[in-house]
Amino acid sequence: MLSNNNREQKSPKRRFLLILGVAAFICFCILGLGLIFWKDIPLGSDPTQRKIFGGVILIYAVLRFSRYLRKDPDEVDEA
Secondary structure: OOOHHHHHOOOHHHHHHHHHHHHHHHHHHHHHHHHHHOOOOOOOOOHHHHHHHHHHHHHHHHHHHHHHHOOOOOOOOOO
16 A cells, blocks of 8 residues: 555655746746836837837746646546
8 A cells, every 4th residue: 555645745856846847937927027127128129019028028938837727637546
């Protein structure tokens, strides 16, 4: 019989991918917020375009991170 801890532990591969996903989420959030709030950014684009692009990057970060939180269909709970 397996204890509850053994069934709920993630494999090293899944733990690494989760850490990588969290790191990517943080990087995309910093990039998006930087584009929105950094006034002297040397891009030479219109401030409205920068805010829209920063918002799109933030939405992408949230969608990407939500994909990591969903449970894989291959994983079946063993009761």
